Amino acid sequence: METILTINNLTKHYGAVKAVNDLSFTIEKGNVYGILGPNGSGKSTTLGMVLNVVNPTRGNFHWFDGKNSTHDALKKVGAIIERPNFYPYMTAKQNLALVCKIKDVPTDRIEEKLDVVGLLERKDSKFSTFSLGMKQRLAIASALLNNPEILILDEPTNGLDPQGIHQIREIIKKIAQDGTTILLASHLLDEVEKVCSHVVILRKGVKLYSGRVDAMNASQGFFELKCEQTQLLVDYLNNHNDFGEVKVEGDLITGYLVSPLAAHALNSELHSKDIALTHLVKRKESLEEQFLQLTNNLN
Template identity: 70%
Template sequence: METILTINNLHKKFRHVHAVNNVSFEIKKGNVYGILGPNGSGKSTTLGIILNVVNKTSGSYSWFNGDLETHDALKKVGAIIERPNFYPYMTAYENLKLVCGIKGAPLEKIDEKLELVGLLERKDSKFKTYSLGMKQRLAIASALLNDPEILILDEPTNGLDPQGIRQIRDIIRHIASLGTTILLASHLLDEVEKVCSHVVVLRKGVVLYTGTVNGMISNEGFFELEANDKQSLKTILQQHPAIDKIEENESKLIVYLKESLEAADLNKYLSSQGIYLSHLVKRQYSLEEQFIQLTSSAK
């Protein structure tokens, strides 16, 4: 699979603040990547460095397997890292026509991209009449005019209402389905879980995890169990080699695992010991729970 972007040991210091601290990861073609972290974690600074608008302190990055210099590579990149900035008294079409002139994109692309973001019917409306969500969708259309190989978005749903958030997420999924690689920075766990295939977790400029979203949330999980004789249930569970620890929660036992154990196998084991369950549920940790564990342990 083609490598779009490679980042190696990247550092950025602002006086006493180490905003990006030894960051390394790769972006492969055709995936949707999320840089996830709380505000101040170094997400926007990292994007600024790879887009050549922020100077790195040390480390390196290369676009498209290093085959292109940054200036030429960025011609194949679409990016929105600030609030949409268009002329308020010009229409959407007129604004995008100016962008086509700057990017050297054909004018036929305007209607194509406006349709993709659901704004074709409003192409002759002035930008000042657009809602915040529409402005953000127009910015995405603008970033796509040159058919970039990768689209970079910094907090794409920030400040939007629930409907606007959903529209942007649907557009991102659709763009990805057409083969465009996407890299987005977000502090919203829900956004990354619903949109991204891969995630880089940052905290105070340090990478805590890099890999697939499924890989981050895949874990041995835990059981919720309940039986008439809770104490006997607990005693027998403590003898099972796959069980890590047990917590009591009202009438239920929360059973954490250190290795894989299926519900049917646990039920069979308990029944062989004369314990019959009235409640058995196996759960996985959510992305939120995994994120909290990662960031808490990194303090």
């Protein structure tokens, strides 16, 4: 598989603060990556370093095969960081034309990309007249101008209203479907869960996990069960080889699996023991639950 970005032992200290510590991971072509972490966990610093605006204290990284300098490689990358930065006195179209010149790409894609983000009819309005949502969409259009190998988005929905968030997510999904590699930094878990196939989880500048979202937790998932004879069911589950911990909250019984067990198998098994269920759900931990488990394990 083609590698897009390789990071080796990247470290950034701001004085005594270790913003990023010995971070290593790689990004392969065609996947959608999320960098997850609470505020201040080093997401933006990491992106800043690979985007040539923050100097690493230690470690190194290289784009693609590492043959080109970082700034040349960045011409094949599309990135938006924190908030959109453009020249306020220029129109959308003029700003994008400038980006084209910097990226050394022809200017004939400007209208097409403005159309993708729904700003075509505002192309001749000055940037300073745009709302935050429009500015963010213009930033995405600008990042797409070079048909990038990878699109990097840092908190793309930060500060937007629900409608704006929805618009941005739809755009991201559309881009992901076209096969563009995406790296999305966010502290919003459902955002990452909805679009990403892979995650890198950071906490206080240290990598906790990197890999596929669905392989993040080795657990087999859990059952949520209800029935009339609660105690009988709890006893049965406690003696069951496939179940580990069993929790009871009110009349809801949650049994965590230690080995695979299908929902229909459990149902017929319980039925043969004369336990009739009123509620049966098999679930995997959500990203949020897994994330909290991962970050809490270190506390």
